[in-house]
Amino acid sequence: MDLWKASQTYVQKILDSKPSASANAPAVYDSTPGKMRILLLDEETTAILSMISTQSLLLQNEVYLIDRLDNLNRERMRHLKCLVLVRPTSDNVQLLVNELHDPNYGEYELYFSNVIKKSSLERIAEADDYEVVKSVVELFLDYLVINKELFGLNLFSPKHCIFGDAPESWNTGPFIRSVEALTSALLSLKKKPLIRYEANSALAKSMAIETLYNIQQDASLFEFRQMDTPPVLLILDRKNDPITPLLTPWTYQAMVHEFLGIRNGRVDLSSVPDVRVDMKEIVLTPDQDPFYADSMFMNFGDLGASIKEYVDKYQSRTKSNMNIDSIADMKRFVEEYPEFRKLSGNVTKHVTLVSELSRRVSTDTLLEIGELEQSLVCSDNHNQDLRQLRQYLTQNLPDDVKIRLVALYGLRYGYPDSSNSNPSALPLLIDALAVARVAPARVHALNTLLRYAGISERQEDLFRTDSLFSRAQSGFKGLQGVENVYTQHVTLLERTLASIVKGRLRDNLYPFIEGGGSSRDRPSDIIVFFVGGVTYEEAKLVAQINASTPGLRIVLGGTAVHNSKSFLDDMEYVSSKW
Numbered sequence: 001m002d003l004w005k006a007s008q009t010y011v012q013k014i015l016d017s018k019p020s021a022s023a024n025a026p027a028v029y030d031s032t033p034g035k036m037r038i039l040l041l042d043e044e045t046t047a048i049l050s051m052i053s054t055q056s057l058l059l060q061n062e063v064y065l066i067d068r069l070d071n072l073n074r075e076r077m078r079h080l081k082c083l084v085l086v087r088p089t090s091d092n093v094q095l096l097v098n099e100l101h102d103p104n105y106g107e108y109e110l111y112f113s114n115v116i117k118k119s120s121l122e123r124i125a126e127a128d129d130y131e132v133v134k135s136v137v138e139l140f141l142d143y144l145v146i147n148k149e150l151f152g153l154n155l156f157s158p159k160h161c162i163f164g165d166a167p168e169s170w171n172t173g174p175f176i177r178s179v180e181a182l183t184s185a186l187l188s189l190k191k192k193p194l195i196r197y198e199a200n201s202a203l204a205k206s207m208a209i210e211t212l213y214n215i216q217q218d219a220s221l222f223e224f225r226q227m228d229t230p231p232v233l234l235i236l237d238r239k240n241d242p243i244t245p246l247l248t249p250w251t252y253q254a255m256v257h258e259f260l261g262i263r264n265g266r267v268d269l270s271s272v273p274d275v276r277v278d279m280k281e282i283v284l285t286p287d288q289d290p291f292y293a294d295s296m297f298m299n300f301g302d303l304g305a306s307i308k309e310y311v312d313k314y315q316s317r318t319k320s321n322m323n324i325d326s327i328a329d330m331k332r333f334v335e336e337y338p339e340f341r342k343l344s345g346n347v348t349k350h351v352t353l354v355s356e357l358s359r360r361v362s363t364d365t366l367l368e369i370g371e372l373e374q375s376l377v378c379s380d381n382h383n384q385d386l387r388q389l390r391q392y393l394t395q396n397l398p399d400d401v402k403i404r405l406v407a408l409y410g411l412r413y414g415y416p417d418s419s420n421s422n423p424s425a426l427p428l429l430i431d432a433l434a435v436a437r438v439a440p441a442r443v444h445a446l447n448t449l450l451r452y453a454g455i456s457e458r459q460e461d462l463f464r465t466d467s468l469f470s471r472a473q474s475g476f477k478g479l480q481g482v483e484n485v486y487t488q489h490v491t492l493l494e495r496t497l498a499s500i501v502k503g504r505l506r507d508n509l510y511p512f513i514e515g516g517g518s519s520r521d522r523p524s525d526i527i528v529f530f531v532g533g534v535t536y537e538e539a540k541l542v543a544q545i546n547a548s549t550p551g552l553r554i555v556l557g558g559t560a561v562h563n564s565k566s567f568l569d570d571m572e573y574v575s576s577k578w
Contacts, residue, residue, distance in 0.1 A: 001525060001553045004148040004287055006188040007052045010139045014083060014111050015061035036079070038065040038105060042086040045113055045141075047154070047264045049085065051285060052145050069095050074104055082108045087142065088116035093123060100127040109135045114142040114184045115218060142184035144264065146561060147286060147296075149546060150539040153181050154264075155559040156566055157573035162532065162559050165577055167239070167452050168202040178559055179207060182529055183214045185557060186233070191525060192222040193233035195513040196505070200459040201237035203531045208235050208513040230517070231525035232500065234510070238532025238562075241492035242411055242453035243377055243462055245535050245567040246404045248370045250486050252303050253296035254536035256284065256353060258563045259360045272356050282349050291350060297540045299487065300357070307354050314347045369401060370486045376408045377463065378488040385409070386425055393432045402433060403442050404564055407449055412463060414455040445572035452571065459509060462492060493528070493538050497545065500526065501552060526554045533567065534558030 039058065041049060046068070058066065067074055069086055082105035086092040096110070110124070115138055124133070143151045155162050155174045162174040186193065195212055197204040211233070215222050238245070249258050260267050265285040269275050286293035295306050361367060369392070375385050389405055406429045413424040433443050451457075499505040503522045512518040528542075534556060542556045560566065 001189050001191075001527075001555045002148045003145045003151055003185075003188075003555060004052070007141055007145045010141045010188070011049070011053050011057075013137075013139070014085060014109075015058070015063065035062055035081075036065075037063045037081045037083055038067060038077070039063045040067055040069045040082060040084045040086070042069055042089075042092055044087055045085045048113065048141060048144055051265050052287070054288065069099070076104045078104075078106050080105045082106075083111065084108060085111045085113065085139075085141075088112040088114055088120060088138075090120075093120045097123055097127040100124065100132065101129065103130055103132045106132065108133045109137070111137050111139055113139055114180055115221070140184045140187035143181040143557065146265075147539055147543065149542050149555050150534070150536075150561070151181075151185060151555070151557040152534065152561040153178060153557075153559050157570045161570065161573055161577075162203075163570075163574050163577065167457075167574075167578065170203055170206060174559065175207070175210075178529075178531070179210045179214060182207070182211055182233075182557065183218075185555070186211075186215070186527065187221060189527070189555065190224045191231045191233075191527065192224055193231040193525075193527060194519055194523075195233045195235070195516045196510045197235040197513065198237050198240055198459055199509050199511055200457075201235075201239070201531065204235040204237045205513075207529075207531060208233075208516075211235075212513050212516045227525070229521040229523050230519055231527065232523040233527045233529065234496070234500065235529050235531065236493070236496070238530055238534075238558075238567075239453040239457055240459045241462060242449060242458075242567075243408065243489065244491045244493075244537055245533070245562045246407055246411075246564050247373050247377070247489055247537075248366055248486075248564075249535075249537050250300045250370070251296070251537070251540055252292075252298050252300070254540065254563075255300060255357050257536050257561070258565075259357060260353075261563065261565075262561075267353070269352065269356070272352070273359075275352060276348070278345075279349065279352050282353075284349075284353075289346060291346060297543060299484075300361070301484070303354060307350055310350065311347055314344065364398060364401060367486075369397075369405070372405065373408060374486060374488045376405070376412055382413070389429065390432065393429070393436050399438045399442050400565060400568060402436060402438055403446050403568060406430065406433060407446055410446070410450050411453065411455075414450075441572050441575075442568065444575040445568050448575040448578060449568070449571045451578070452574075460492065491538055491541060494541055497526070497528075497542075497554065501549075524551050524553060526552075528554065528556050530556075530558035532558075533560040533562040533570075535562055 063083065065080070069084065069092065084096070086096075093116075100108070110133060116136075121136065124136070143153060145151055154160070155177065160174050160177075162171055162178070163169065164171050192215060195208045197208040199205075249255055253262075256262055256267060260269065260272075262284060265283055267282050267284050268280070269282060270280040272279075283289075284292060286296060291310055295303060298306060372385065372388050372392070375381055376389075379385075386409070389409060392405060393402055406426075409429060410424075410426045413426065415426055416424045430443065430446070433446070434440075496505065496510075500510075501522060503520060530538075539556055539561075542554045545552065546554055562570075
């Protein structure tokens with residue numbers, strides 16, 4: 001199960017590649033009528049396509065213009081063929097109807113990123129008075145491919161808040177969007193799974209029910225070859241592990257997202273001190289950047305050595321390219337120049353990123369903070385941790401660092417009337433946040449988080465230390481154990497996946513959806529979807545399990561890919577709704 005391969009197959013189907021030059025050579029501009037093409041997208045397919053394709057690939061396949069279907073000021077160019085890739089929403093169907101009533105282009109090929117309603121097809125057919133539509137195709141590309149085993153939906157607050165008026169209710173629009181995207185992912189991976197969900201989550205259960213309904217409604221689309229053991233779709237709720245999004249991550253991809261943010265494969269560096277103009281926004285996707293693909297799951301300690309080796313490699317290439325003593329040398333240099341220039345930009349990009357990460361770690365004393373975070377969630381040093389935490393609340397640290405520390409404490413120890421054996425000081429810590437002039441809205445977010453994912457709301461004990469899933473032990477053979485004091489925490493996802501792979505996932509905690517079948521077999525294909533957002537730390541775990549466990553294939557998705565800020569932003573927004 002490889003999301004890159006699945007999605008790029010669809011891209012090639014849209015392009016129906018007939019380049020006017022070889023695959024390795026630049027595309028040649030051909031103005032012959034009928035060969036030039038324009039590509040029309042909507043807001044979401046623009047983001048989807050940008051994650052899995054490049055401008056050069058489109059040019060090689062004779063797509064010379066890209067525009068938005070909702071841009072009503074497009075120039076009329078009847079000599080162009082038009083490719084349309086949009087989501088099959090009612091708004092897009094109406095835009096297409098309007099377009100076909102007065103066509104701007106000579107002919108149209110329509111591609112929808114998911115299943116389109118029959119009534120919508122009929123409206124489009126009726127509007128095609130000039131018979132310019134040459135084909136209509138359903139693809140299953142209705143989600144953002146982030147890594148080959150990770151997909152997301154960008155459902156962030158406030159615009160796309162998934163929560164309704166209570167913690168256990170969906171907002172209708174994001175609910176429909178999530179189900180459609182998950183159905184699309186299953187179809188693109190060619191899987192008809194058994195569906196399980198976390199029993200304490202009304203959000204996960206309603207999504208499981210609706211996903212099964214979609215599968216049954218479009219049964220003919222899910223007639224795939226039967227496997228020896230059926231695949232499993234596991235729908236989880238972020239509230240059962242609120243710890244992972246709050247901890248400081250220590251691997252490259254996750255750190256970039258935590259400190260700078262990765263959005264649709266791009267990183268905004270405009271706030272970085274003394275950054276070069278051409279580095280204010282950079283592209284960061286593993287399929288287009290070999291160094292990033294090799295290093296994105298590296299621990300911060302190993303990253304420094306890796307980036308030095310990368311710079312050394314660039315310097316050696318520079319020296320070799322300076323020796324131009326003949327026409328042959330000059331020809332070779334000119335031929336290699338685009339690759340050389342690309343390497344130059346890539347080295348600068350990663351040096352800039354790693355330098356900024358190092359600066360953030362230093363200025364926010366994150367090594368010391370990270371050690372306390374791990375102690376709060378992995379040890380039983382209540383008094384010592386509390387003393388250290390109180391000291392940090394008096395220091396000049398960002399508000400969100402203080403909020404995260406108190407949140408981790410509250411999620412571990414709860415309020416004083418909880419059943420926890422340690423006397424909780426949570427109310428005093430919340431008062432200390434006010435004294436430290438932490439923004440009141442962020443304190444509201446903290447209280448909302450404890451209501452949403454506190455001790456009484458979670459399905460399992462996140463802090464147990466007396467089982468085979470103790471923090472110092474991985475649930476999978478081949479995975480590295482604790483590498484240092486900053487990486488002790490083991491996510492609930494790892495424990496859950498270890499249980500399902502061994503056939504020990506408890507039915508009372510993770511039931512099969514009624515009417516969707518069940519099995520005691522150990523699955524080899526597992527699709528996990530997080531309602532409430534997933535993290536890059538969990539994506540790293542899945543990538544490691546896939547690499548170290550032959551025959552096991554896991555894909556991970558979520559309503560969003562969170563860092564601590566976006567997770568707290570969600571809580572801050574819903575604090576006014578709840």
